Amino acid sequence: MASRASSALLRRGLVTAIAAVGFAALGVPAALGDDTHGGGSNGGSNGGVEYVNMGDSFSAASGVLPPAPGAPPQCLQSARNWGHVLADRWDYELTDVSCGGADTGDYTAPQYPGVPPQVEALSDETDVVTMTIGGNDNGVFAETIQACGTAAATTGGTGNPCEQQNGDRFTETIEDDTYPSLVEALETVKSAAPNARIAIAGYLQILPPEQGCYPIMPVATGDVPYLNDIQATLNDAVRRAAEAAGVTYVDVTAVSQGHDACQPIGTRWIEPAAGGTNPVVVHPNALGARAMADRAAALD
Numbered sequence: 001m002a003s004r005a006s007s008a009l010l011r012r013g014l015v016t017a018i019a020a021v022g023f024a025a026l027g028v029p030a031a032l033g034d035d036t037h038g039g040g041s042n043g044g045s046n047g048g049v050e051y052v053n054m055g056d057s058f059s060a061a062s063g064v065l066p067p068a069p070g071a072p073p074q075c076l077q078s079a080r081n082w083g084h085v086l087a088d089r090w091d092y093e094l095t096d097v098s099c100g101g102a103d104t105g106d107y108t109a110p111q112y113p114g115v116p117p118q119v120e121a122l123s124d125e126t127d128v129v130t131m132t133i134g135g136n137d138n139g140v141f142a143e144t145i146q147a148c149g150t151a152a153a154t155t156g157g158t159g160n161p162c163e164q165q166n167g168d169r170f171t172e173t174i175e176d177d178t179y180p181s182l183v184e185a186l187e188t189v190k191s192a193a194p195n196a197r198i199a200i201a202g203y204l205q206i207l208p209p210e211q212g213c214y215p216i217m218p219v220a221t222g223d224v225p226y227l228n229d230i231q232a233t234l235n236d237a238v239r240r241a242a243e244a245a246g247v248t249y250v251d252v253t254a255v256s257q258g259h260d261a262c263q264p265i266g267t268r269w270i271e272p273a274a275g276g277t278n279p280v281v282v283h284p285n286a287l288g289a290r291a292m293a294d295r296a297a298a299l300d
Helices: 004-019 082-090 137-155 161-166 169-192 221-245 286-298
Strands: 040-042 050-055 093-096 128-132 197-201 248-250
Touching: 050 082, 082 093, 082 128, 082 286, 137 161, 137 169, 137 221, 161 221, 169 197, 169 221, 197 221, 197 286, 221 248, 248 286
Parallel strands: 050 093, 050 128, 128 197, 197 248
Antiparallel strands: 040 093
């Protein structure tokens, strides 16, 4: 297995490369300005409720313009991510430390120079925490996309070359490594914010149930169920970790069916690898970020 350092370089390199194409539950308002924790924040008026949004690029809505003022540019944090949507809706006081490419290790260690560990934004005064995390652990997201894209190109999008080449290695990594890391990360968050309501969301559905859209999404037809199984395994690991840690799980699987990256503009919540409207591909667009916020709000 790759070391944490090499996995980090892989996933951050992928995010940076994708971004170069064009990007130079619960409640909270648009974050502006405060760099204390390496993220944006703004003062809400709803009783001084302290809200922290943390996690990875799905939480940051990396690629959705405009970028969040005051956020580290390398984090590709959007002013329209689900934390900001919730903040605007409920007028809480938001600190947003979400950062593209983050994994659970970045909760307790600096992700980049000048970007502190995300848990440093938490305290016993924190009231609400939201996040997505886990997809970047052990390079699973980046490696799956890269491996299956490369495999699909060798067959012109037919067959299931990615499954044949990789078998169960991605799901085994999620079960053996990602799941315990998620539990540990959530316990760390609970310890750092002992009075907060904490919610972790799963990942929006990336592909349709069976028929893909090669080459818009570079996944061979027979590998679509394979990738869906990997994503289902990841989301289930997030769900089980939330249950083990005693925090809220925001299930977005059912609500995102029919809004995958193969759908047309206005319907899809995930931008495709080709022909999309956002510079960071295979990630939520503004509709997806809002849908995540709506799902979290429905649990309140």
